[in-house]
Amino acid sequence: MDNIYPILAIDYGKKHFGLSISDNKGIIASPLEVLSITKNRNIKIIIQEISEICKEYNIKSILIGQPQVFSENQNRSKKNIDHFSRLIKENTNIPILFQDESFSTTEAQNMLRFSGQNIKNTRNKIDKIAATVFLQEFLNSKKKRKWKITTYLKCPWL
Numbered sequence: 001m002d003n004i005y006p007i008l009a010i011d012y013g014k015k016h017f018g019l020s021i022s023d024n025k026g027i028i029a030s031p032l033e034v035l036s037i038t039k040n041r042n043i044k045i046i047i048q049e050i051s052e053i054c055k056e057y058n059i060k061s062i063l064i065g066q067p068q069v070f071s072e073n074q075n076r077s078k079k080n081i082d083h084f085s086r087l088i089k090e091n092t093n094i095p096i097l098f099q100d101e102s103f104s105t106t107e108a109q110n111m112l113r114f115s116g117q118n119i120k121n122t123r124n125k126i127d128k129i130a131a132t133v134f135l136q137e138f139l140n141s142k143k144k145r146k147w148k149i150t151t152y153l154k155c156p157w158l
Helices: 043-056 072-092 104-114 119-154
Strands: 007-011 016-022 029-036 061-066 096-100
Touching (some): 007 043, 061 072, 061 119
Parallel strands (some): 061 096
Antiparallel strands (some): 016 029
């Protein structure tokens, strides 16, 4: 996988899917939107919309947040995410990556609270900011690994 950017990050939820996107160089994550399942908008429509977003932004990879599994409830959630991931892969044919999204929603809530926003009025923002949080963590971790590799390659004593 030579170029994985831009990346579309998806914060999976039963009814809400927060979306975030990276820039073409994999440096900055930005919130995009929240897609929600409603009476007239089922999972198939959500998948279709994600596929259209991937085309519009020329997405090279999709990053899906996964919780750590400590309980049966989290295990069920992971199975739902795995199923969702397969549907995304079948409809987009774009490589799927996974990132630990533990505490991303809590961090998103804290960010909104510290910026002076009322959490109750920001429900539609939390999911896309949570996606932005774990996408930025992913981008930062890729930069650190790349820096370590190039540093080792440039060290004359290695």
